[in-house]
Amino acid sequence: MNTSMIAASNTMGQIQRKLDTISHNIANTNTTGYKRRESTFTDLLHQQVNNQSRAALEVGRLTPNGIRVGTGAKIAQTAVRTEIGSLMQTDRELDFALTEKNHFFRIQTVENGVPVERLTRDGAFYLTENPDNAQTLALVTGNGDFVLNQAGNRINLPRNFQSINFSGEGQLLVTLNDGTVQNVGQLGLTNVLKPQLLDAVGDNMYRFPDLQALGLALLDVQENFASNGQTVSQGFLEGSNVDLSKEMTELIEAQRHYQFNARSISMADEMSGLVNGLRR
Structure with a gap:
């Protein structure tokens, strides 16, 4: 040849x-x-x-x-x-859009029987029965993966609620049937410092590769923080940036x-x- x-x-x-x-x-x-x-x-x-x-x-x-x-x-x-896509207004209480590039929602999925943390920009969330407590509901993604709070724990809501509101301080406030308001936590977000290291793992989720092999620590590539009114918009979804x-x-x-x-x-x-x- x-x-x-x-x-x-x-x-x-x-x-x-x-x-x-x-x-x-x-x-x-x-x-x-x-x-x-x-x-x-x-x-x-x-x-x-x-x-x-x-x-x-x-x-x-x-x-x-x-x-x-x-x-x-x-x-x-x-x-x-990671440029931001157009924001689409849905007026749905469980739809959230991130307003800054390189910010991701933290979610928990299961791979090979082991819970692992993954990242996503898809803020279309839903409620499902909490497998650990039948008296509460868990906030999940469209694939059924659990949404995490700022501490890395699952976000659970009481069953007897009327509405969910996202406060200017980033707190998820649930109004119960008796009119009382309960704070169920803040959405856990992460700022990805090195987005080019992200690996797409399917279902609109991302993860980091073996950082130890690259000589990096987790703190070198991401910073976890709690949501606030400037980083998340309720009632909106972010479209594709294609x-x-x-x-x-x-x-x-x-x-x-x-x-x-x-x-x-x-x-x-x-x-x-x-x-x-x-x-x-």
Whole structure:
């Protein structure tokens, strides 16, 4: 296989990965709190071929001497973009939207039978029976994962309530049937200091990789804090930050790049056929 085939085939595989990323963004255009991902490319290993050994013949040359032969390009990074999506008013008591980038709700899910903490921007919450206390209800996500408070504990509400209000200090206030108001805690939030380290684990949730292997501590990548009236809006949901027109433009560009590299392989194959068909 000649050099042009190697470079084109390597690049085609990486362009396919970008196409997968773009298609994933498009598929989540209407997903609440979804953060789009963006792929960037870098060159693979290349070498300098000095095909002209007589410098006197290169006097007046405007381009660098020699030929640079590369082996294609690869995806350097698929970064998550944390820009805030548009806020959609729902007037639903259990809908909450984060108003600052890099802020996430803290939730608890179960993986392999072990409770683990995860992060999400999806603030569409619901109520379900508390498995630990039948007299209360638990605040959960649409997937049934528990919403955590500022101390990292589950948020529980009494059954006999009329309404839920989010105070300016960030407290969840529940009005009971007898008119009394009960404070059930504050939503637990985290400020992600290094969002590019986040791994998407599906169901609109994120986690950090093995921080010990990276030489980092949890305090180096996130700061937990309690919600307040400036960071959370009740009765709103954050839409996806995917710009459909931009994604379609990048999709067409990526397809054209893929076709160009595929054509390079075809041309190299045709040239090889011509060379093999030569007769003395």
